[in-house]
Amino acid sequence: MSASEPIPFKCPGCETKYKVVSLTASPVEAKEMKVKCRRCGFPFPATDGDALLKYFLVTKRPLN
Numbered sequence: 164m165s166a167s168e169p170i171p172f173k174c175p176g177c178e179t180k181y182k183v184v185s186l187t188a189s190p191v192e193a194k195e196m197k198v199k200c201r202r203c204g205f206p207f208p209a210t211d212g213d214a215l216l217k218y219f220l221v222t223k224r225p226l227n
Contacts, residue, residue, distance in 0.1 A: 172218065176205030180221040185214035 169182035179202045196209035201220055208216055 166217075167214075169219070171221075174200040174203065174205050174207075176200055177203040179203070181218045182221055183219070184217050185211055186217055187214060 167185045169184050172181045172183040173179070174181070177200060179200055196215065198207040198209045198216070198218060199205060200207065207218060210216060
């Protein structure tokens, strides 16, 4: 598996910060994936074309 360079990503639901990388994977693996924000549960895209997207939590937005 090869990975892209990490890029910044912010959850649209709660602004929790992540880094995201894309990985090559088989279509069967990609079809089964469901990804969501660890803080608010907002659904994230699991794929981008033929690539899987992997999210790494950086920081949580403070609760108000």
